[in-house]
Amino acid sequence: MDIKGIDKEYVAGTYARFPLQLVSGKGSLVYDENGKEYIDLGTGIAVNAFGVADEKWQQAVIAQIGQIQHTSNLYYNAPCALLAKELCKRTGLKKVFFSNSGAEANECAIKAARKYGADKKGKEYDTIITLKNSFHGRTITTLSATGQDVFHEHFTPMTDGFVHAEPNDIEHMKRLVKAHKCCGIMIELVQGEGGVTALQPAYVKAVAELAKQEDLLFIVDEVQTGNGRMGELYAYMVYGIEPDVVTTAKGLGGGLPIGATMLGEKADVFTPGLNGSTFGGNPVCAAGALSILQRLDKTVLDGVKERSEYVFRELTGAKGIKSVSGLGLMIGVECEKDASAVIAGCMEKGVLVIKAKQKVRLLPALNISWEQLKKAVKIIKEVCAE
Ligand SMILES: Cc1ncc(COP(=O)(O)O)c(C=O)c1O
Known part of the structure; x- marks a missing residue:
């Protein structure tokens, strides 16, 4: 079957896919439709935390599917709780x-912040500051929150009530x-899609302090940075701050x-009917997530730090590499060559990496084997140096 052709004909044209169909895998190895093997440093954009077909995760998911696959939120379910x-x-x-x-x-x-503002100060206190x-x-609303005009194009009007501050400029944030x-x-x-750039620690602390002083809900978006990728459970722990909300x-x-939207004491604003989701807290997804979370212990997190240090050490200053950015196992590589050419070169040699702006982005599994990591890094260096 010509899956690529069928996909092109029938799937909405929102994705510029790589010319590759992935069919199976094990851990950090994935295979295409021709059986070619790749070391996967993209993990489905930071999703497959322990790689592909991880046994413990599979067991948790399969056991739950065998019991009950969905309940709706009209009833209690154990994995969710x-x-x-x-x-x-x-x-x-x-x-x-x-x-x-x-x-x-x-x-x-965003709903929690708006509700908090309305409860504490009045309905007109509805503006949320995010970063450029x-x-x-x-x-539409999270696009409005997104501080990149390119994403707003074609979809105006955006949701009101968002202003965008210059990253690492606390005076600008105060003015807003x-x-x-x-x-x-x-x-x-760490701005992920924006180019894998970690915010400066002093700035982050100052923002946390400002939010406290001004009685604003301080929300940290850990959609990509979270769940062990930073060598701590969440990136806010690396920065030593206490957000009111972590997503x-x-x-x-x-x-x-x-x-998951985690709400601290200050942000505990919801009462029945104020938010909901048919699938939210689905027992199968929750059972899989619980099994992942329970395994994110000190050994795994220390392993992430060691792997991160290794990648930074190997790639920083290597031939054809201008800079290496990011934190933990969320790494951006600025190459002399065009990022797309590096990605294609790596793919050819059996390594999958992805893009963030003009950088090559690495998001390996948290437990990628040292052998696979070393082999992949060697190939990236070769491709960058060519
Ligand atoms: C920081 C951040 N927030 C939000 C999102 C959106 O997540 P989703 O694609 O699951 O809606 C992403 C996705 O890349 C992200 O990196």
């Missing part, structure tokens, strides 16, 4: 709203707080769709 408990235990946050994607997790956080170059999702009736600040600590998705589900 236990996952929420585990997330709260590990973060100190108080409540979790489950959805199906990063965008939805952020929509919920950020990415928060594809719904003064100029608008604000209810929240939402930031990514996540991607790696939490290990390959099944789940979004």
Whole structure:
């Protein structure tokens, strides 16, 4: 079957796909339709936390499918409750709203901020400050939150109530707080789609302090940075701050769709009817997520740090590489060659990497074997140096 042709004919044309069909895999190895093997450093954009067909994750998911695959939120289900408990235990946050994607997790956080502003200061306190170059999702409201004009094109009018601050410029953020009736600040600590750039720690601390002083909900979007990828459970832990709301998705589900909006005491604003989702908290997705979360222990997190240090050490200053950015296992490589040419060269040699702006982006599985990581890094260096 000509899957590529069928896809081109029938799937909405929103994706510029690589010329590759993935059919199976094990851990960090994936195989295309011709049986060619690749070391996967993209993990479905930071989703397959422990790689492909991970046994423990599979067991958790299959066991739950065998019991009950969906309940709706009209009833209690154990994986949903236990996952929420585990997330709260590990973060100190108080409540979790489950959805199906990063965008939805952020929509919920935006609702929480608006509700908080209205309750505390009045309905007109509805503005949320986000950062230029950020990415928060594809719904109209999360696009409005996204501080990149290119994503707004074709879809105006955007949702009102978002202003965008210059990253790493606290004075600009303060000016915006003064100029608008604000209810929240939402930031990514490492801007992913914006080019894998980590915010400066002093700036992040100052933003957290400002949110506290001005009584704004401080939301950290950990859709991509979360769930072990930074060598801590969440990036905010690396930065030593205490957000009021943490949103996540991607790696939490290990390959099944789940979004989570974790709400601290200040952000515990929801009452029945104020938010909801048919699939949110689905028992199969939650069972898979719980199995992932329970395995993100010190050994795995230390392993992420070691792998990250290795990649930074190997690639920084290597021939054909201008700079290496990011944090943990979310790494951006600025190459002398065009990023697309590097991606194609790596693919040819059996390594899958992806793009973020003009950088090559690496998002390997948290437990990628050293042998596979070393082999992949060697190939990236060869391709960049050619
Ligand atoms: C930081 C961040 N927020 C939100 C999103 C949107 O997530 P989703 O595609 O699951 O809606 C993404 C996706 O790349 C992201 O990186």
